[in-house]
Every structure is written in C-alpha cells, then in structure tokens.
Amino acid sequence: MDNNLRREIILDNYQNPDNRGLIEDDSYLKVNTNSESCIDNLDFMMKIEDGVVKDIRFDGEACAISTSASSIMTRSLIGKKVEEVREILVNYQNMINEKDYDSEVLGELNVYDEICKQPNRKNCALLPSVAVDKMLGELGNEK
C-alpha cells in the first residue's frame, strides 16, 4: 500500500473515529484497556446477539495509532459472526507480531501491516484487538 494513502486513512480515523462514545446499556460486554507499556487508556463495549456482533463502541484518551485502529477494528467487526471475529483477531495479531497471516480477511486493517517496523507502537495497534479478545473471553465464561 502507498504510504501516503496509509497515513491518510489512519489520520482520518484518528481525527474522526467511528463508534466513539459509550452508552448506558447493561446488555453490553465491557472492558477497560490500560496497557503497561503505553499511556493509552480506552474503554470498550460490545453487544453480541445470536452469535453476531451487533455493536462495538469505545472511548478514552489514546494515541493516533490505537485510536485509529479502534475505529477501523470496530467498523470491521460489527455485523460479523463471533467465529469470524476470532479469525480476524488472530490474523490481525499475527500481522502485527510479524507472523504468517491471511491478509484477505483483514480488509481495511491491512493499513497497519508496517507497524512492526516501529516496535514501540505495536501495543498501540494491538490495543483494540486485545480489548475485543478480553470481551470474547468473558462471553466464554458466561456460557
């Protein structure tokens, strides 16, 4: 992908993120991500119905990478089945961690395919996937 385009997409999602802003609703799963290695601090909430992600929202203070990744990630996951979500997360995390991955399933999330060149930003890019992972974990516990 062209660097300028990549930057434009990330910046646009940072400055005008989708799905930002939390709502009062107890039917959502909730999680706070407050990573050890960086100062990003985002809250996430996700609603799953009949095995499908109906909604994901996030809010908080975070850098350009993690805010934009949260915007793109939430947009990419809404409407997907839980199994599809899991597949996307695994591939996304593999991409960030420089392991083999399938770029086909990642769509727009491919804009972060070069983040590994900046090791100090990996956790920023991973933040939303860690959050969704945690919420899916909670889902597992409830069953």
Place this chain on the structure above:
Amino acid sequence: MHREDFPMLENDIVYFDNGATTLKSKRVVDSMDKYYLEHTSNIHRGDYDSAVITNELYDGTRDVVSHFINCDSREVIFTSGTTMSINMVVFGFMKYYLTDKDEVLLTKSEHASNILPWIVLAEEIGFKIKYIDLDDNYELTLDNVKKSITDKTKVISIAHVTNVIGDVRDIKSIGEICKKKNIILNVDGAQSVPHMKVDFKDMNIDFLSFSGHKMGGPTGVGVLVGRYELLEKMKPLCYGGGMNNYFEDDNSYELKEIPTRFEAGTPAIAEVIGLRSAILYLEDIGIDNIHKHEMELKKYLVDKLEKIDNITIYNKNSNSGIIAFNVDGVFAQDTSVFLNHYKIAVRAGNHCAKELKDVIGIKNTVRVSMYLYNNKEDIDRLVEALKNNKEIFNVVL
C-alpha cells in the same frame, strides 16, 4: 556541564527524561565494577581484606549521605528506592501510630508511591485521607496547607518537588508548622534531592525518601532518612540475617540497633557503593550549581517554546527543571514518538500522578526534565524539532 563524564551522551542523543531516571557517570559505574571485579564480599563480617574494603565503603556511605542532606549517619537507612522507603514509613511506622480518628494530608499531584500505600493503610485502620487544595498553577501554597490542618491532622505527606509540574514546595515553612502542631512531615524527595539543596534538619523533616537512580546513581538503591526518635518506634518490614543480635528456641530474640535493623538480608552492596560515588560526584559539582544550571536551561526553553504557536506549557513558573507541555490537538505519546525520531528522549504520560488529571483536566502531558549534563544545544534541537510539529503525523504514521 560535564558531558564527557557520561558515556551515553557519546551516542548523539538528547536525554530529557531525567525525572524518570538519570544517566550514569563513568565514575559511578567504575566504582561498582571495582566492587564486582576487585573486592566482592558480603558486608557485616570482615575478616579478610576485600571484606574490610567493602564494609568501609558500605557503612561509610551513611556518612556521605549524612553530609549531603544534613542528618545523622545513624538516621540513614538503605532501601531499594523511594517507593520502598515510603512503604516502610507507612507500614512500619504509621500503621502503629495512626488511629481511625486521625487525618493524613496529601495532595493530588503526588506520585503513586505516596498515595497508594496511604489508601491501603487507611482501608485497614480507617483514618481519613484529605487532599490539600492546589492553586491555579497546580501548586501548593502555604495558605492552603494551613487551611487544611485540623486538630485531627497527624501527618502531612508530600513531595518536595512534584514529578509532573515540578513545583517546589516550601518544605521549611511547612516543617515549622508541623513542628509546632506536632504533625509528622513525610517528604518524598525523589525529585528534589538530586537537583537542589535539601537540608533534613534545617527543614524540620521527619522522614525523607529518595532514589539513587534519579541522581546519577544505580537502580535498586534508595534511602530513607528518619528522625532518630521516630525510627526507634518504627518496625522493620523484613526480618532475617544481618539485623538480629540473637534469637533462641524459646522464641526470644533481639534486633540490632538502628539503622541496621531495617536492612535485613544481603543488601544491594554494589548499588550502595554506586550511590556513594554519585553523591560525591554531585558534591564535587555543587548541588546549588546544578540547580542554577537547570533553572537557566528552563528559562531558555520556556522562552523558545512560547514563540511556537500551538504549544501549551502547563508550568512556566515552577522552580525546577521540569517542563510539562502539549502540542495542541496532539496526544502526548504521539509527540514523544515524534521526538524520538530526532533522538530526543522525553516522557509522555500522567507520570504516575493519576489524581492530578482531576485538577488539570488533562490526563497526559509531554515532560521534559533536565539534569546537569543537558545544555542549550539540547534545547535548540528540541525546539527545532517542535517547530516542525505540523509534520508529526507524517513522521509517526
């Protein structure tokens, strides 16, 4: 000043993260190497030559500390750092001193290590934690200290210099008030002892904590200084070798005298020796010269930053080498990653002062914190980089 003493500076970096930790001079590292390579031995018993050398250096470091901050040598306890020192005060002394009727005064700009131990002990004992109000510059005024004191106030626990705003508290005046009212003054000196003259006795401090690594010394060592009468009432948090006179199978035991009784087990010997070199080094340069140098640099930096349109400085006037700012509309971490591209090391974050966000209304800032080896060229390089701040996202994305 003295840049040649700091090998890390040979790497063409600008190091402005001295509030987090400082660079080490060759003198400090050499003294530790010497211990490891030439006279390794444990302390306390010294029948052979290398042990004698080690013992003298270790125990002699108490005299070095006592000279540096004006306390008695027997009031100097080696700890693993400020955090440990404050925890010893809270859980070794305050736990037996405070009751549920008492009040402890803190401020919202304290470091986590001077809030969380109090919260945890309050949970146990039920005393009340109150926060002294800060003024419009997020600083602590003497008036506000006085206003917060009630008949129930037993302790004031504050940083001498805070690590976000870098305001310098008037410890001497606060110490006088505390002495009159029989309030214990616990001072977090992590950001002051390395940078300015701190006089334990003259300031009427009861407990003072600081860390070696923030004053050119090694990690893993710090100091707790306590007024001797109070140390007599303090209990060790750790028991074991090196701190007892005897113990018997009828469960009788006797602890060693102060301060040894607070240093159970083999301490960080190399680090104490490194701390000694670090303090001697600061004394050679003169702590007042260091403070003056930092203040000159701060003024130079603030004058230049003010000329850049979209930068907000949060603590122009504070009397220390700490500057907190943000590039408008840019998250602090993005700015610090941007500066890293110019090999400039700064820190972004809330700097462990999590409650301060309620006061400033912003959670995160970029912090520049200076030390003796910084110079005007460092600042010029920072300012040149920040002038390009329109480019931040082109650089960091």
